Amino acid sequence: xxxxxxxxxxxxxxxxxxxxxxxxxxxxxxxxxxxxxxxxxxxxxxxxxxxxxxxxxxxxxxxxxxxxxxxxxxxxxxxxxxxxxxxxxxxxxxxxxxxxxxxxxxxxxxxxxxxxxxxxxxxxxxxxxxxxxxxxxxxxxxxxxxxxxxxxxxxxxxxxxxxxxxxxxxxxxxxxxxxxxxxxxxxxxxxxxxxxxxxxxxxxxxxxxxxxxxxxxxxxxxxxxxxxxxxxxxxxxxxxxxxxxxxxxxxx
Amino acid sequence: xxxxxxxxxxxxxxxxxxxxxxxxxxxxxxxxxxxxxxxxxxxxxxxxxxxxxxxxxxxxxxxxxxxxxxxxxxxxxxxxxxxxxxxxxxxxxxxxxxxxxxxxxxxxxxxxxxxxxxxxxxxxxxxxxxxxxxxxxxxxxxxxxxxxxxxxxxxxxxxxxxxxxxxxxxxxxxxxxxxxxxxxxxxxxxxxxxxxxxxxxxxxxxxxxxxxxxxxxxxxxxxxxxxxxxxxxxxxxxxxxxxxxxx
Numbered sequence: 001x002x003x004x005x006x007x008x009x010x011x012x013x014x015x016x017x018x019x020x021x022x023x024x025x026x027x028x029x030x031x032x033x034x035x036x037x038x039x040x041x042x043x044x045x046x047x048x049x050x051x052x053x054x055x056x057x058x059x060x061x062x063x064x065x066x067x068x069x070x071x072x073x074x075x076x077x078x079x080x081x082x083x084x085x086x087x088x089x090x091x092x093x094x095x096x097x098x099x100x101x102x103x104x105x106x107x108x109x110x111x112x113x114x115x116x117x118x119x120x121x122x123x124x125x126x127x128x129x130x131x132x133x134x135x136x137x138x139x140x141x142x143x144x145x146x147x148x149x150x151x152x153x154x155x156x157x158x159x160x161x162x163x164x165x166x167x168x169x170x171x172x173x174x175x176x177x178x179x180x181x182x183x184x185x186x187x188x189x190x191x192x193x194x195x196x197x198x199x200x201x202x203x204x205x206x207x208x209x210x211x212x213x214x215x216x217x218x219x220x221x222x223x224x225x226x227x228x229x230x231x232x233x234x235x236x237x238x239x240x241x242x243x244x245x246x247x248x249x250x251x252x
Numbered sequence: 253x254x255x256x257x258x259x260x261x262x263x264x265x266x267x268x269x270x271x272x273x274x275x276x277x278x279x280x281x282x283x284x285x286x287x288x289x290x291x292x293x294x295x296x297x298x299x300x301x302x303x304x305x306x307x308x309x310x311x312x313x314x315x316x317x318x319x320x321x322x323x324x325x326x327x328x329x330x331x332x333x334x335x336x337x338x339x340x341x342x343x344x345x346x347x348x349x350x351x352x353x354x355x356x357x358x359x360x361x362x363x364x365x366x367x368x369x370x371x372x373x374x375x376x377x378x379x380x381x382x383x384x385x386x387x388x389x390x391x392x393x394x395x396x397x398x399x400x401x402x403x404x405x406x407x408x409x410x411x412x413x414x415x416x417x418x419x420x421x422x423x424x425x426x427x428x429x430x431x432x433x434x435x436x437x438x439x440x441x442x443x444x445x446x447x448x449x450x451x452x453x454x455x456x457x458x459x460x461x462x463x464x465x466x467x468x469x470x471x472x473x474x475x476x477x478x479x480x481x482x483x484x485x486x487x488x489x490x491x492x493x494x495x496x497x498x499x
Contacts, residue, residue: 027280027306028331051430062332062490065279065306067429067483076430079305083359087374110352115385121343123329123336126306127355129380158352160379238332248333251490 005143005174006236006243007227008191010035011219012172013095016139021092022046024082024135025064027126030238031141032095033057033064034231048091051077059235062251083127086134093137096128096168097239100154101140103185103205104161105168107132108154115156125158132159138168143239145173147204175199177216178207189214256423258451258470264288265295267445267469268411275362275407275441276304277414277434280331281488283427284310284480285415285447287473293317303409305358305432309480309496312338315348322349326358333490334497352382357404359433361388364406365440371403378402412441415477416462417484419448420455423464429483431461438466445469447476449485 013035037057052073100108113119161167162183171178177189186208237243278284306327342348360372383389392403417428438444481488
């Protein structure tokens with residue numbers, strides 16, 4: 001891939017953030033953190049970051065809940081203030097990153113294998129089922145589209161999908177975009193560097209193909225420059241396996 | 253005036269008892285009561301159940317010393333810095349029980365405990381597998397709308413341990429940043445222990461996050477959260493944490 005994956009995802013996530021939306025920053029999701037920072041510059045949005053209202057984002061600590069990453073917060077919500085807003089359906093958008101996702105958009109961030117004696121214990125899902133239940137628009141993003149992530153059936157339902165209620169609205173990956181018209185997983189856009197055959201090869205379930213297939217955004221030099229200026233420490237690349245060490249070196 | 257006591261770190265071992273449930277404040281590598289945790293790790297206490305939203309080094313230090321029976325959390329890890337190999341290994345080998353929470357589950361159990369009600373309903377959780385594995389979740393019908401909901405059982409932890417930026421001499425606590433339900437945590441818990449960066453003469457009423465009514469012990473300890481961060485005092489020591497993870 002000639003394009004930097006995190007920059008490519010940031011450009012495609014930023015597009016989803018619409019004027020007037022209230023968006024919440026999740027745990028350990030650094031690619032959305034930078035996409036939101038870009039969106040804050042051009043669009044009027046409400047951001048809940050570090051459980052503050054409308055802070056500026058200064059990505060310097062590899063923890064999305066370090067208050068040091070935010071400044072000029074207009075008020076403090078705290079966790080309870082945020083969760084009360086959430087349950088009252090006052091939050092419009094969050095980006096989530098699943099370890100596994102299936103054809104219904106069920107997410108697993110808990111365990112691989114049996115719950116009580118797992119082969120792999122994952123860090124845990126934080127509030128993914130809470131936000132799936134109450135947030136208007138949930139977008140999953142996946143930097144490493146593969147059959148390891150896209151499975152026929154998730155080992156554990158950390159957050160529910162379209163077979164049980166309202167699931168995620170979109171899945172945006174390094175290869176393509178899936179949406180769920182009529183609750184059916186459907187390929188709607190593709191990274192021009194890949195083919196539909198590539199996507200099929202890397203996806204563990206069958207999907208529909210939209211009659212109106214679009215190309216995903218490929219960030220131009222100007223966009224890449226804006227992203228780099230927003231994230232000079234390359235915190236966004238902590239989510240890219242091959243680049244993690246390079247970023248962490250700056251902190252060692 | 254409330255009967256709050258100012259104590260020293262080495263008195264922790266005489267307060268925390270085995271087989272108890274301990275709620276821990278903070279979030280991943282932010283404002284974790286690490287100085288208190290280290291005292292517990294070195295004490296004779298064992299068979300502990302831990303309750304926290306998002307754990308990291310706090311959980312690792314206690315699991316490493318075989319103090320833990322059960323971890324109740326929505327997340328254990330170091331965010332961008334990496335996973336907890338210690339907890340991962342302990343769960344995969346059956347050494348400890350991990351009982352997953354969601355954020356709402358974590359919050360409502362404490363809120364119910366703080367308010368003195370047996371449970372609080374929510375429409376979250378019920379469609380996820382966390383509903384199936386967490387014994388604090390049961391199906392209930394809304395008596396008004398007949399909607400099916402998840403009843404979340406309240407919790408009253410035996411202890412809560414929380415690090416805060418400031419206390420005053422009357423025993424009031426200031427958490428000087430958005431909190432992670434530490435107020436509900438202190439209200440719900442039986443014995444509340446705080447480490448603080450600084451004790452000031454008097455906090456203004458509107459500066460008080462947790463009133464002294466919900467405070468039992470205060471330990472003045474500079475850098476009490478180190479190597480996790482304490483906003484307005486020090487940021488997390490990333491280098492130190494990376495070295496811990498490389499072990």
